[in-house]
Amino acid sequence: MTIMGSEAVDRSVSLTAQALRRVAHLDWSSPAADLEWSCYDTAEHVAGDFTGYATQLTGRSTTGYAPFDIKADPGTTPAGMIQVIEATGGLLSAAVAVTDPEVRAWHPYGMAGPDGFAAMGVVETLLHTHDILTGLGVHDWEPDADLCEQVLVRLFPQAPRDAAPWPTLLWVTGRAELPGLPRRRAWRWYAEPVTTERLVLCEISPLVAGDLHEGGTGGFAWAEDGPGEGTRAAAGMVAKAREAGTHRPGWGPYAIVRTHDRRAIGGIGFHGAPDAEGNAEVGYDLVPSARGNGYATEALKGLAGWAFGQPGLTALHARVDADNAASHGVVVRAGFERTGSTEEGEARYALRAEGAASLAPGGCPGR
CATH class of the missing domain: 3.40.630.30 (Gcn5-related N-acetyltransferase (GNAT))
Known part of the structure; x- marks a missing residue:
């Protein structure tokens, strides 16, 4: 069993912030890859996920998400949005670090403990960083292979291991093809299979x-x-x-x-x-x-x-x-x-x- 903790969240947030700061001067109103959101909206979504996952753990929710949303102040620049991602990523990291491993909280893809929500946070930030960068014309970004491997083991037990971890993570989340495996039309992860x-x-x-x-x-x-x-x-x-x-x-x-x-x-x-x-x-x-x-x-x-x-x-x-x-x-x-x-x-x-x-x-x- 792979246990993911606060250090994995911290690493993924650091990688995201570094990559996004290189493109903070570009127009974030552009669509993010194949998503319906703009690059700016996608970044805001990541912050919302971090906060939502943290409060699932702190609130011990077992029936649904806490009824709130995260929105950046009007006029917040891309650079400011990166600050929001770093701050909310820190909230998730802290919640993961202090939550008992036996705690389980609700997620539509299965009840999960702190390691599960840490993995979900890593998935969200790595994939949506890819989406934002793709929307802004950057196509060669690749995060740490070991971080991608940890996520695959923890949340995607159905994913084949014939290719490198990052291409596999893109395939299993419907973003790319793999040799012999077409791009997926539907996908999900599994918190507790x-x-x-x-x-x-x-x-x-x-x-x-x-x-x-x-x-x-x-x-x-x-x-x-x-x-x-x-x-x-x-x-x-x-x-x-x-x-x-x-x-x-x-x-x-x-x-x-x-x-x-x-x-x-x-x-x-x-x-x-x-x-x-x-x-x-x-x-x-x-x-x-x-x-x-x-x-x-x-x-x-x-x-x-x-x-x-x-x-x-x-x-x-x-x-x-x-x-x-x-x-x-x-x-x-x-x-x-x-x-x-x-x-x-x-x-x-x-x-x-x-x-x-x-x-x-x-x-x-x-x-």
Whole structure:
């Protein structure tokens, strides 16, 4: 597990300030790269992120952002905006330094502790410095490779490691291509993914589900025979749930990513949040090239461990086609017990809390 602290925030802010001071004399009303914001607005956004992340930690928020915004005084010059970035970056650095590592606060990409918010702050300042410089005609800026590597390990467990860290960070955030990997249409980071010995499970949230359902990658580097139709269909269910207002973060599909090559090899997840009695249903879909290696069982155990760590769940259920011997083996090895059959002839299985006592969710991924 990679722990990022205040020193990483300080280093990223220093790199940003140095780079932006070289272009402070230019017109910051120009668009920032491919963003809808101007270079000035993008710098202001970075300051807002720093302050927002700091107050998530100091306020111990668990349900949303504190309701405030950061705006520079009217007439503030680019040089003044750089001062604001340095000052607000210092606030985040200080909050990270004094917050207990066990503290968790809300972020739309997953609950995170001080190391997670430190990594998010580094991502924001490095990428948006790139955006501002690109908008101003500077295309050769590159931050420290080790800083980029730390961010990739902490927040982007799904990113391949075939290229240098900075190009990879630009690719994983939709800003560039990599050899054999097109520019991404949708992306997100993962503050607390579910991890197992060989896998990391990354939630397919509404942000990326639409892209995946419509034929895109969902921001993942897939095995050659992926993604499967079952995974695309599950992504479509997320989009519909979001439109209906019934989406519950965490209780949808996840991409199954192999850690040794960072390739997505299937999907696993829930058909919805637990009902009033605490029942939820789980399903999975593995690409043919990845079958026969125990990945589905490992992913199911990991996700079940996460699920029983959440409030309100009493039992997980699964339905398996009668003639699907491999899938029967998956659920049995994961601890599920046969409970009957459906009217369509599918076998019903269930895993209850007492049977899942030995399952434990993973922590943050390592390299």
